[in-house]
Each structure stands twice: as C-alpha cells, then as structure tokens.
Amino acid sequence: MSDSTIYVIDDDDAARDGLVFLLTTSNFAVRDYHSARAFLDVIHGAAKGCVITDLSMPEMSGIDLLRQIRALGFDWPVIVVTGQGDVTLAVEALRAGATEFIEKPYDADTLLSAVAAAIKEPIGTTADARKTRVGQMLAMLSVEERRVFDGLTGGQSAASLAQDLRLSSQALEIHRANLMTKLQASSFSDLVRIALLSLAKPPAEN
Template sequence: MTTQPIYIVDDDDAIRRSLSFMLKTGGHAVRSFSGGADFLKDVAGLEPGCVLLDVRMPDIDGLEVQRELRARGILLPVIIMTGHGDVGMAVAAMKAGATDFIEKPFEKAALLEAIDAAVAQIAAHKDGATRGREARARLNVLTDRERDVLKGLVDGLPNKSIAYDLGISPRTVEIHRANLMQKLSVRSLSEALRIAFQSGLE
C-alpha cells in the first residue's frame, strides 16, 4: 500500500466524506477538494500523491482538470471517477493521461488496487520507449480482427458502431473484445486502452 497522500476532487460532499473515511482507516493521508478550480488553485504546493478525480463537476470537469495539469507539467497519477461512464469518456480520460478509470459505486478493494497500481506505475521509472516496446509486444498476440476491434475502442466507439464499420454483428464484436482482453490479461477497458496508447495504436 502506498504511503503517498491521496487527493479527492469531487463536488459531492457525501462521496468526499465516505472516501476520506475509507482511505484514512486504511492508513492513507487524505485531503479533499470540493471542485476542480479549488484543486487547481492549490495543486502547485501539494506533495506528490495520487488524485481521485470526479469527471462531472459544475465548475471545471475532470477531463479539463487533467488537461490543465498536463499543461502545467504536473505529473500526478490520476484515477478518474464517474457515475456516468461510457466508452468515449474512458478513452478521453486515458488519452489525457489517467492511470485508471473507475465507475461509481466501486468496491473498496477495486479502488485500493487502482490507487496502488497508479503509484506503482509512477514509481517504476520506466522510460516511454521501454513501455512502448512492451505494449507492442503484448499486442502481437492479437489476431487482425481483434486489433480492429481494439482500434475501434481506442476511437471511443460503442460495440454497435465497431460492428457496422467492420461488417460484423455486435455479438461478434463482443466475442472479439472478450478474447482480446483475455489475451492481454486485463480485467477492465481502461487497462486495455492503456496498453493500446502505450503501443502507439491511435
């Protein structure tokens, strides 16, 4: 488990309270922010840590906060949280540099696993070229059709649109999607997207 601080950015007071309690009882240092603007105002002075960032907020949405962090050269690991997730939003979050994407409500174990993975990814100190080579090697196990489906997911397309573009049925797309996730040894769309982006599959 990481000892780095965790920053919760969510306009929902109940979510902030419950997450803070859950993480503090697990031994994490936690600081909460009621919105994106509030977080960005203080972020330059914060210690390195992991950001739990809500995607739908009234002042500045989570994706805009991500873009602003990158523009400022602040490389904190970000986990996007949303209750309204879809493939397009997952793609946008991952392209903007999120280390993971989790939908509310989420299990405590899944959240802690995402936090540990985010921090471990930063702590690994692997250069981009190495990550790219490893990702491309992992994609080599896919068939051409599975790569086509993955490209569709990278473009943010739902299964029906991928099926239409490839001239196959949505059910066949679902099968290819399940197969490629099994071959890549991933359990979530965000993990598959991360490998695709690292490999340069855009």
C-alpha cells in the same frame, strides 16, 4: 498503507465523504476539496500524491482539472471517477493523461486497487522497450481481434462496433475477452494506454 497523500475532488458532498471514509479506513492520508479550483489553489504547496477527481463538476470538469495539473508540470497520478458510462469520455481522459478511469458505482476493492497501483513506484523500463513489447503483443491479435481493439480504443461503443463488424454481441464479447488476455490487460484503461503507446513516435536521434 502508504506515505502518499490522496487528494479527493468532488462537488457532491455525500460522494466525497464516502470516498474519504473508504480511503482513511484503509490507512491512506486524505485531503478533500469541493471543487477543482479549490484544489488548484493549494496544489503548489501540497505534498506529492495521487488525485481522485469526479468527472462532472461545475466550473471545471475532472478532465479540465487533469489538463491543468499537467499544464502546471505535475506528473502525479490522476484517477477520474464518473457516473457516465461513456467510452468517448474514457478515451479523452486517458489521452489527457489519466492513470485510470473508473465508472460509478464501483466496489471498494476496484477503487483501492487503482489507488495502490497508481502510487506504486514505476519500474524503470524505457519507452522504447515498452513500445517494442506492445508491438509484440498486438502482433498476436487476430485480424478480427485487432479490429475490435481499434474500434473500442477509438471510442466506439460495443453496440456500434458490433454492427460495423457484423458481429453478434456474444461474438464481440469473445473477441474482447481474447484480446484482453493476449494484451495482459485487466481494464479498458489498460487497452487505451496500449493503443496510445503503440501510436507514440520514437524519440528523435541525436
């Protein structure tokens, strides 16, 4: 399917083996490691690829691994997988530069789609153009939708946000669905990336 190597990092042998099996049977080249440190020990000699890391690991978490990868100057896509459905952790991972944040249990299509999207060549769109497009999409949101967007991407849980905005859970879900459509977002990760891009400072003029 692709020439890119997929690097799987997970201290859980069963989970790691299952993911390796899924990827190899989908024709990806895969290398797996039992810890973040084991992967960092070989990263400088590794071919460019996509990293899939578990979030909760001893010694070094998936988010700490992501930060180390970025600190070393590698811009490889990194997908963080976790069994903890924590909005704050998702925001933290995406702010640190994760390409995607996927909760366990996930279905095979979700994981494979995330990998395929991560390794696809990016379209040459300038940061200014992306920021302008995001601004245009955000302007289409109603006041209530924007409040829901800001709350969710700011790390609030749906229950807490509904209480703060005095909305029923059903009303909150309707606003969330509407803003996802208007922003052309298919996942929570997309929403966080849109929020981060909207806050990005324009490049300094020469």
